[in-house]
Amino acid sequence: MSDLLKMTATEARNSLLKKEISSVELLNAYQNAMEKTEALNNYVTPTLDAAKQMAVNADKAYAQGNAGPLAGLPIGVKDLFCTKDIETTACSAILKGFLPSYESTVTSNIWHSGGVMLGKLNCDEFAMGSSNETSIFGPAVNPWSKIDGIDLSSGGSSGGSASSVAAGSALMSLGTDTGGSIRQPAAFCGVVGLKPTYGRCSRWGIVAFASSLDQAGPFTRTVEDSALIFSVMAGHDPKDSTSASLGYTNFSEAVKSNIEGLRIGIPAEYNVDGMDIEISDLWKKGRAWLEQAGAKIVDINLPHTKYALPCYYIIAPAEASSNLARYDGIRYGKRIEAETLDAMYEATRADGFGEEVQRRILIGTYALSAGYYDAYYLKAQQVRRLIKEDFEKAFNDVDVILTPTTPTPAFPLGAEVSDPITMYLNDVFTVPANLAGLPGISVPAGLSNQGLPLGLQLLAPPFEEGRLFSVANAIEKQAEFLLAPARAAGDLQ
Amino acid sequence: MSILVSGRTGDWEIVIGMEVHAQVVSNSKLFSGSSAVFGASPNNHVSLVDAAMPGMLPVINGQCVKQAVLTGLGLNAKINKFSVFDRKNYFYADLPQGYQISQFKHPIVGEGEVQIELSDGNIHKVGIERLHLEQDAGKSLHDQHPSKSYIDLNRSGVALMEIVSKPEMHSAEQAAAYIKKLRSILRYLGTCDGNMEEGSLRADVNVSVRKPGEALGTRTETKNLNSVRFIMQAIEFEVHRQIELIEDGGEVIQETRLFDTATGMTRTMRGKEDAHDYRYFPDPDLLPLTFDDAFIEELKDGMPELPDEIKNRMVNEYGLSSYDANVLIEERETALFYELASDGRDRKITANWMSVELFGALNKAGIELAQSPVKPKQLGGLVDLISDGSISGKIAKEVFSAMFETGKDAKVIVEERGLKQVSDESAIISMIDEVLAANLDKVDEYRGGKEKLFGFFVGQVMKASKGQANPGMVNQLLKQKLDI
């Protein structure tokens, strides 16, 4: 059984094609793994009945020779994607019991390619958080060892998506990334996390947090797997006006391409105060690996990096304050009854939204309100342009940028919840890519002194995900990272 | 030119501006594919986008963009090739997203101008400040339950154009002329059906008063007026309320007011002590709306003629009076009917027959021009028979009635009923001879100087011809006979 869990998606796909294994067998292994790892609190709504039917269908498709590229591969979905007739809550009390009558474009693409849906995965409430602790279901737990007997955070917001792939209870999973919500938990859990270019994957049917920043992306155990599932997720969707009209690309080819001669930028400004020494050591290692692989290292500057976080913490809450206005207790979700309409709104939203979500709605409301708009929102938009221009300039000289994914490894649960700003600082390296709309990938590249995974981040110009895969693959090869969390369902490598 | 109202303390000048909401004529909604048609069962013309389900996104309807640009062209306005959709944030039960997608800083249409004609024939220009596209809200029903309101989202997301005038009207009459003219332009363009009763066209009216030459006074905004009469009533009420208030030592408060259609009065909107703060910001689900000059040119080329142009032609080329032209251009259908009916024949006679006989008959029958049993070409056919002397004006009225009843062509009726005018000289002379022979005494009296009798002879000849004799010829020939 555990041999099945060891397979990467690409390997499982090949074995399925050769009929060495069946989709149903693979699903059974994962179902077993889901049970074993229940304590990690990754799945908020398992969908095993649906999964069984999908696995049976996949096996039929293999028998008939018309299996899609993901046929039979067990995949978990962040509970931010609307899934038809399956409870979708964004891990918020306000959406408890919500049954969409529609399926998000990205998940539709996955199921049409034969993917098998294991269930909905835990995340921070409305994707607002960096530790998965704002989830109404409680935090998803990092499968790597505890520190001082305390569970570690999986990171967030897509904590369940990262943790399940690391723990072997999902072969691959879907997440979303607004300020680092894929790359940070991927780094914390030791898996590959890709945030595509803004506009690459449709946002239709994904519960919105900050519309100009949100992007869906995959969690996988290898770069090759990332390219496999990303090729299916990506694509133009006429239902999303911000989706780019680009045709289908198979990114699996890009993984193998040589990186010799590629110019890798090292931004000086990412040497931030408070960065763990082991993180900066890893960054140096990454630089050396790429040099060995024939790439050229170039020192670059991204002068406005420092301002990306405060800029983000205006723009994202501002958009969120408006995006979350629809949760008003009238058409779906929770309602707290009251005498008047306004009292009903106020009670419903005070009760239905958690503390961090309320905090961000209020910050966003403030930033947009009369008298503050210019000083906060408009200013942040101007700084956003400067950040984007920093990257544009840098990409005149380099092909890919290499940075650490996070300033620290995973922290214990409860460590940072009390101070919002400390929590926000987790996103310091990931937020700029969202503001500039760039693709970014986090690759597990080493372990901290305490044996926790650390990730390196690669950034590329818009729609150059292929380049990310090539370089990420080079890092993966040299890092020889061993995915061996203490609390995995079985041996994963 | 300013119109003054006198109060106890002297004269007052009225300043009026209007924000008109016009529903765009389109099949589907501004940002979703559900039907924009009025009158479905509750929540039926509603998509998941209109109901603001989580994760739903807006996609713009190109037709609504065209309609807005077309309207801008019709208002002689600046068309903005770059415009931006913003979110206007507020909570209301029939606003599912918690925001209305509208245009704030960068509207699709900028400054323009509308010409209005006042009852004294004077032309007055009213500036247009801007026109922008936005979503309509749903509908709250408050009378279905004692403690509940019911929500129907069928209107939610229907495309509206908000047309904002400059504060350049100075009387209720001007305001009425403005809304009528605007409605007429929209209907000519086919961009809004102008149906005020159904709410396709409704106005918010800003009114203030000031002493001539002084700075603008504080204005009030009276919302949602859906008839020309209500607009005039609301303005008149507000003007007198404000003047009295100020003259009594009070102050006008800038506020939103509601119009009570039963009493003709306006009143303060209750509650709402917290000022609105709409927190406009660019909708991140949409990109800026852009198009090129070629797009505008194409719309310009396909633009129908507007009432001002048509009137110009009617007065200057066809020789119609301004009054007649106004009657004919009020509705596009009427103008088109007239153009067709009068094409290639006497324009004035046709205008006359259309506005007197045809409109009279339609009115009496209670039907619209579109349902007229007499079609444009048929009316033209009747005018032809009058012009070439085939029938007299009097007979023509009889023919017209028959046409209206039967839908037959004038020629057919004339033939069937033998109504053709007699213009045969010898036939008329023989009729005249008979009449004179039968009234020799009167002939003597006439010749003896009693010239008034001429009319009697004409009448007798016409009677003998059953009205069909050409009256001009009868006159002429009779004179020749009698004046020997």
Added chain:
Amino acid sequence: MSVDKNVVKKISRLARIHVSEERSEMLSSDLGNILNWIEQLEEVNTDGVEPLSGVNEHPLAWRDDTVTDGDITDKVLKNAPEKAGEFFVVPKVIE
């Protein structure tokens, strides 16, 4: 720094989130700290910089004007906490 409690009251009212007296205290310092931290943006010279609201560079695509949606009343109403017939229901609104 803390945000004036009246401001907290105003924005929580705008956002339609009930905030109790004691939470208002906490929020005013929370929000104050965050805004204080955000104010480092003031250091950036943004004179003449055009605000950026989104990164897309393609033009806005237009839909054809055809009716492709709607007529799904059951789906629209399915999740409603309260409904009557084909209507959503809310506490009475007085204008």
